Amino acid sequence: MNELCGTTLIHAYSRADRIHDGGLIDVSEPARQLGIIYPVAITSAVWIGAIQEIDGDKLFDIRTRGALSRCLSMLASVARNSTTNDHKLLFTVPLADKHGNIENVQLKAIIGPGDNLEAVITIMEPEED
Template sequence: MNPNDEVMSGGMFSEDDLIYSYTRAQALADGVLIDLSERARHCGIKYPTACTAGLWALIQAIPKPDRDMREVAEAVRISAVLSALLEAIRAARGTDRVTFRGLGVELWAQCGPGDDGEPVITVMMQGED
């Protein structure tokens, strides 16, 4: 018997064995997720909220006429996304996932457990997981 047979047949590990985990805190620290929690609270969203780096790049893609006021334009774009999210949450009631439109593209958000089991929201562009 080959020593790897047990590993290959699943005898060494069960389906419940954790091989790797990547926490939300790590994703935020790495820039994979961008924390929008403070601005989300100002828009009326009570849970910690983050967006993907892909959506953040879209938020930061300021049209040429607005580039002189980048900070203001970025804040307006973030508020637009979060306001559309809040509207979708209010309309959806009873689900942990909503789809909505923001910045001219289809977006979606998932409410799920954070690193300590607390509810957190992640906002993404369609096609991102």
């Protein structure tokens, strides 16, 4: 077992593990297309609740691309216009439900260290940690 600060590390659950297990959905490639240079992942709660209707195995179904693009565009805009060095950004995304009604969804992005201490962004619901 590894030694960490004088204690024995019993178990580690990495960001890569969480992506592999489906707790996080890696959206780094669509984010890069919008100018976000850091790896980006969205929690499964946000993905299911705000980005995608449950639609089988089609993670990037054509119907989800607009919502995902709006989410990432709003994040990029808020980050560009932020005047703080805070690692947490709150932002609102107008998304349509399956009936076409627009709902403003509040989200939170945390900029923090990834598995190798690189900068990564995680988008989540405001009450998630």
